[in-house]
Amino acid sequence: MKTMNIASIAFAFSVTTALAEGNIPQQNNDWFKAGEAEIQSKIAQQPITKPAKNIILLIADGNGVGTNYATRIFAGQQNGLYGDENVLPQEAFPNLGLVKTYNVNAQTPDSAGTGTAIHSGVKTKAGVLGVDETLNRGDCSQVEAAKVATIAEVLSDQGKSVGIISTARLTHATPASAYAHSADRDFENNSDLPEGCETPDIAVQLIDQMKSGVVDLALGGGRSQFLPKSAVDEEGKNGKRTDDRNLIDEATKSGVSYVGSGPAFSELDLKSDNPILGLFGSSHMQYEYDRTDEPSLAEMVKASITALQDNESGYFLTVEAGRVDHANHDGNAYRALTDGVAFAEAIAMADKLTSDQDTLIIVTADHGHTISFNGYCGRGTPIHGLCMGVDNDGVKHTDQIQTMNDGKPYSVIGYMNGPGSILKEDQNWEGFRPDLTQAQALDPDFIQQALLPRDSETHSGEDVAVYARGPWAHLLNGTVEQSYIFNVMNYAANAK
Ligand SMILES: [Zn+2]
Known part of the structure; x- marks a missing residue:
């Protein structure tokens, strides 16, 4: 900014003036309009100070x-x-x-x-x-x-x-x-x-x-x-x-x-x-x-x-x-x-x-x-399933199952400890992660992956x-x- 030239100062000034007049480019954006409506609804809220029957x-x-x-x-x-x-x-x-x-x-x-x-x-x-x-x-x-x-x-x-x-x-x-x-x-x-x-x-x-x-x-x-x-x-x-x-x-x-x-x-x-x-x-x-x-x-x-x-x-x-x-x-x-x-x-x-x-x-x-949450998952990834990628060209996830450095997929939800630990007793408490499928992860009986082993999370x-x-x-x-x-x-x- 130290080397800002005259032209860019002029540009910044004109935008600032427009912004000061309330002309912001996103004013017709749905997110912006929802935020404006929320302000009005919060202003209208009055504390209720009657006794709670x-x-x-x-x-x-x-x-x-x-x-x-x-x-x-x-x-x-x-x-x-x-x-x-x-x-x-x-x-x-x-x-x-x-x-x-x-x-x-x-x-x-x-x-x-x-x-x-x-x-x-x-x-x-x-x-x-x-x-x-x-x-x-x-x-x-x-x-x-x-x-x-x-x-x-x-x-x-x-x-x-x-x-x-x-x-x-x-x-x-x-x-x-x-x-x-x-x-x-x-x-x-x-x-x-x-x-x-x-x-x-x-x-x-x-x-x-x-x-x-x-x-x-x-x-x-x-x-x-x-x-x-x-x-x-x-x-x-x-x-x-x-x-x-x-x-x-x-x-x-x-x-x-x-x-x-x-x-x-x-x-x-x-x-x-x-x-x-x-x-x-x-x-x-x-x-x-x-x-x-x-x-x-x-x-x-x-x-x-x-x-x-x-x-x-x-x-x-x-x-x-x-x-x-x-x-x-x-x-x-x-x-x-x-x-x-x-x-x-x-x-x-x-x-x-x-x-x-x-x-x-x-x-x-x-x-x-x-409980904690893995990333980076695209919109619509089943929250209890495996993480799917973010689509740079759209809103919904890519349908591509994401993997960690070990090349294996992972559930969005994980726990710091619990029965789903990736450290297995029959593996001498070494880490083991299976190649999960989305169908396995979406089963209602699926136990989310956890870090440390404990019978009850x-x-x-x-x-x-x-x-x-x-x-x-x-x-x-x-x-x-x-x-x-x-x-x-x-x-x-x-x-x-
Ligand atoms: Zn409890």
Whole structure:
């Protein structure tokens, strides 16, 4: 620029003058026009500062920004798009923040510590539920002293109805963090408790919370945690309890309406005043891809809103898409993404059935995974398949499978560790990469390639997103501690 001559100065001046007058050459470009429209829509947005009569919290376990990105593309491709241009329901919400997910003693968090942060507003140790960090994992004697109140207990005390939904076992870490106080997430039934532990197991705590009126509705898996070993459930599986208690019988005797797998769910009387317990699997509910004879997450959300919405004081509903996490642990992107789409459908259902004038909807994840994305892939490359090249002369990919330096193709999605490791035990832990075909990679059972060998892929400690709409949703922005989500729910419910 030091040697800029008179002619180029004159050229730069004329362009600058034209630009200053608003004559920019791309002003009729669709991207530019969409950006202008977005500015107007953001200017028109007004924060909603009424009290939140209802709060719906939707957590997809393990659905970090990476898995959310892949779900966006996967859902779009299922609808015939390239994928990237797709917008998930939560991505249309006006407010977004990033959430720091660590536990007080873990850079990489677990779902008990993160669930407690979200539901109770305190960060705590990995593996514990509804207690603060003074408790050492597994020490039942500290539970009473370390107990904190969950948002379900707080809002129930204020007269709101409470619903809990999970596609995992209802006694699993994330749903349990909404109602239980336990020294260890693994104390799901009495046989898991250490000798001398006087804190009830997690299944008993759920039934106690239903009997005492804190929890009005609970839908999910985990039936065997509620049944004695002598009992056989509708899947032919034995219960796990060794104290001879049949908690389902106990619940129904105290006036809880119980529903199991099969058509009974659609016939359930949602308008009765009885609390509702639905247990749809001996253990976790099925993955969406494998689902038969069980309600979808969206169907459970719809039923719950129908059942809870008659309370004039409103309701709190916490919803977990629990199995996005499990499929990621298995390195199986297809099931993670189909469960991610089912989660998106549940969000759309909650959004459709409620008004942003009285219902705060918060969508987040408890933690991320080691999922990552290879390049350079052209538009429309199947997100769960092999990477195909960028077409310099067009938009859609070249149909040419891309290779790395070893001459072998690779999937778009990979994990830093997991069962799909390229280091194989039968190869003396040396690297081995097969010559994959696109058809193999697109099989729903395909295990994505991973770097390091581990039976179960791990969580990661990176931030997750929080999306929100409704009263006080604008308080969820910036980079926040996970425990802050509780504060926002508590504030929104009590705003004058
Ligand atoms: Zn997990």
